[in-house]
Amino acid sequence: MSTRKRQDLASRRAAEDLTPHATLDTLGLYCPLPIIRTSERIASMGPREILEVVSDDRVILEDMPAWCLSTGHEYLGYREGAREWRLFVRRN
């Protein structure tokens, strides 16, 4: 069980020099839709490629790292914007 790992991951900030291979806009969508869209989008990407997910769902900072831990993708952290978060996921 990895409750601690999940909780630590949720507060991870993304590195400044991260450059995504693709961006997914999920503004206005609420969980589970951003996760469903992320799952669909990342399936079409190549191994180790990075997806940037833009979301204004306030629980995305908990749900995305949990989804990554569950599915084996790597959660690289988030950046905070004025009204949205940008989260980075590396495909496994």
Add this chain to the structure above:
Amino acid sequence: MDKDKPLKAVGLMSGGLDSTLAAGLLRAQGVEVIGLNFSTGFCVTDHHRAIGRKDDDRNLRNEALRAGADAGVEVRIIDVADEYIEMVKRPRHGYGHGANPCIDCRIFMLNKAREVADAEGAEVIFTGEVLGQRPMSQHRPALDLIERETGLKGRLLRPLSARRLAPTRAEQEGRLSRDGLLDIKGRSRREQVRLAADLEIDDFPQPSGGCCFLADRNFGQRFHDLVREEDAGGRHVGRDEIMMLKVGRHFRLSPTVKVIVGRNEGENAFLDRYRPGRWRFAAMDVMGPVALAQGDLDETMLQTAASITARYCDTAGPGPSRVGAERYAAGGDLTAPPEETRILEPVAAPEALLVSLRVGG
């Protein structure tokens, strides 16, 4: 099924303690587990996320994802809402006290799980069901019925009550140890809490019983009313119609015309997203709710809708003297201007009239 490969199981994962433990018991036996979480459109927590204020500090995380992360289990969230709504309209085994078709729901989800299991080459399909626990789908005849109707006899495993039930093929073949499964029965949660401590699961939601809109009586009344509208030749009941059942006060003006009035800022904003294809009402000279009307409204109905809108305005004195009514084209986006605009003069709506038109609480 290749008996030399590790056993694989696909299961229903709500993120509640029972399904988390069920997955944990299988993982402890080295079983490869995939959890499925079906998005039906009726989840209360999902709705709170959609309508909540930014300062709402309730924990609204997705518990299935949380459970998957903590248990090291892959959880797939699958959108089944459109198909699920059609099932809920006409369940073969009836409803509970709301519009909750618990047995049909279980059959629906297990059939979906079987599709995934077959595609993944998984022999076992599991749930967190406990014999004799509260929902109507968990008493013995219901468990047997569900197993029969899904055709999953020999594959369907309820790890928490397995030793009280017939063994699955995996148990008979010795690929799954029956000793590693449990014999829990009834509503007490003592055993589950003890097992959670053994498996070091300490961050899980308390059972609330209020996680599905369909089990709510008021929602159920609105749902049944809407299905009657569809049967009367009204609009097809789809995802948007279901979403709007979750908010506001509902007033039935005719078999095919209904008015929905927001009760607060969050509901007003929520309703506003659904204005394409509908009439939108709002007071012009005082603060008040957003109301939407579905169906073809004649002059009398427009007037009634305006009067209902005025009734719920935030004013201690006289109500609004004018209510704006705008008709939006179906299929347009939210930036599209209205196709038709009217200014209506509301009259005081008698309470008896409102009560007689009201659908649900």
